[in-house]
Amino acid sequence: MLTRVSVALAAALSLLALSPASAADNYQVKDGNGTVMTIKSKDVGSGVQSPQFVPSDASGNVLTGTAGAPSTGALTVQGLAGGTPQPADTVVRATATSRSTVIPVAGVSAAVSAGGTGHAVGDVLTQTGGTCTVQPRWTVATVASGAVATVTLNAAGSCTVLATAPVATTSSGSGTGATLTPAYASIPTQVMAANPGRRGFQIQPQGLPAYLSGLATASADQASLKLPADALYESLPQHVGTGAISVVGTAGLPLPVYAREY
Structure with missing residues (x-):
């Protein structure tokens, strides 16, 4: 009887030794969604170690799924001895968000196309037309008999649609009729x-x-x-x-x- 028990015990211990066992957690990583991936080393027999990836949510609950039925936001992979690839039972999903925009331009210089009348040095000319969060503005630098001769930049502004040159302006003074051909730079x-x-x-x-x-x-x-x-x-x-x-x-x-x- 003792011999039979010893043989049975030895067989049971042998089976336990052959069963794959997971080692302690080696390290964890977390993505931007809070999904935690625990990486373990698993003995798959004959002394061969294979990586095991165990995903869990931010609360530590293990995420599981079945083939063809993915769990949101996680990827699980189980390796086997010999490097045989295994199907993933979950997939990473991401939804694209549009960030499309129009890069605006700002005024840097302007040539006078028409000087208008009644202007004085120091008057501020503000462009009109186009689509601008702030219209470019120009300071009258020189005049000739009330007509604008030259301007300097007062405020660069920001425009995503430009008015067709020559661009009409309004004046902080009493002058009228001045038009400009501005040059711009990307912001x-x-x-x-x-x-x-x-x-x-x-x-x-x-x-x-x-x-x-x-x-x-x-x-x-x-x-x-x-x-x-x-x-x-x-x-x-x-x-x-x-x-x-x-x-x-x-x-x-x-x-x-x-x-x-x-």
């Missing part, structure tokens, strides 16, 4: 705010080249990434910057920008 504009949960993004300057930066305010030089007109830039799948993203145009014209964040 560096934040297209996306910093987002720790960002999984990816796309940017496309439409019709004109542009510069893109995810490190600082975009500038039209080697410190920013230059994008040709109509080129689509998409973030790399293995590395996505989460800082603020800004864009600046290279021409003195408003720049439509297609942008998606997910």
Whole structure:
């Protein structure tokens, strides 16, 4: 009888030794949605260790699913000895959010097209027309018999649609009839705010080249990434910057920008 018990006990211990066992948690990672991924080392037999990924929500509840029925926001993968790939029972999902905008321009200089009458040095001329959050303004620098001869920049303004030149103006004084042909420069504009949960993004300057930066305010030089007109830039799948993203145009014209964040 004792011999039979010993044999049975030995067989049971042998089966336990062959059963895969999970080691203690090695480390955890958390994504922007609060999903926690615990990575363990699992003995799959014959001394072979295989990684085991165990996702859980922000409260520590393990996320589970069945093949073809994904659990939202998590990816689980179980490796096996020999490196045989296994189907994932959950998938990462992300919804794109439109960040499309128009990069505005600001006035930098202006030539006088028509001087008008009744103007005086120091009068302020404000542009009219177009679509501007603030219209560019110009200070009358010199006059000739009441007609504006030259102007200097008073306020650069910000416009996404430009009025056709020559541009009509209104005056802070009694003068009338002055028109200008302004020159503009692109205003560096934040297209996306910093987002720790960002999984990816796309940017496309439409019709004109542009510069893109995810490190600082975009500038039209080697410190920013230059994008040709109509080129689509998409973030790399293995590395996505989460800082603020800004864009600046290279021409003195408003720049439509297609942008998606997910």
